[in-house]
Amino acid sequence: MAAKERKIPAPAVTLETKAYWDAAAQGKLLVRHCTACGEKHHYPRTLCPFCFSDRTEWSEGSGRGTVYSFSIMRRAPEPYVMAYVTLAEGPTMMTNIVDCDFDTIKIGQAVKVVFKPTEDGKPPMVMFTPA
Numbered sequence: 001m002a003a004k005e006r007k008i009p010a011p012a013v014t015l016e017t018k019a020y021w022d023a024a025a026q027g028k029l030l031v032r033h034c035t036a037c038g039e040k041h042h043y044p045r046t047l048c049p050f051c052f053s054d055r056t057e058w059s060e061g062s063g064r065g066t067v068y069s070f071s072i073m074r075r076a077p078e079p080y081v082m083a084y085v086t087l088a089e090g091p092t093m094m095t096n097i098v099d100c101d102f103d104t105i106k107i108g109q110a111v112k113v114v115f116k117p118t119e120d121g122k123p124p125m126v127m128f129t130p131a
């Protein structure tokens, strides 16, 4: 099954996530980490979801990860792939797998980040493609 381009709605940007989306617009994937307990998390939050500390900071991720799980949405007008990708840095994020033959995607497969333009312009959506 081939990937067709589909319209992607722009993400909702909040004060808490603005830096994340600004970085995405520059082709960088940021990961939020906690200086109190050392854990990294996604989606980005000011309060650490592990220890509830507010001592959290941004760091630049490698953009590398592996497919944890995925599902091909074959009945959508433009079929697409929903997936959980575990980043090399540790957190697992919900995303899409794009720019590949969907039938070749496998759990555990190495993927790399790509930034896809959204319907309403910036910021782009964070997605992954086979590495």
Ligand SMILES: [Zn+2]
Pocket: 034, 035, 036, 037, 038, 039, 048, 049, 050, 051, 052, 053
């Ligand atoms: Zn913490």
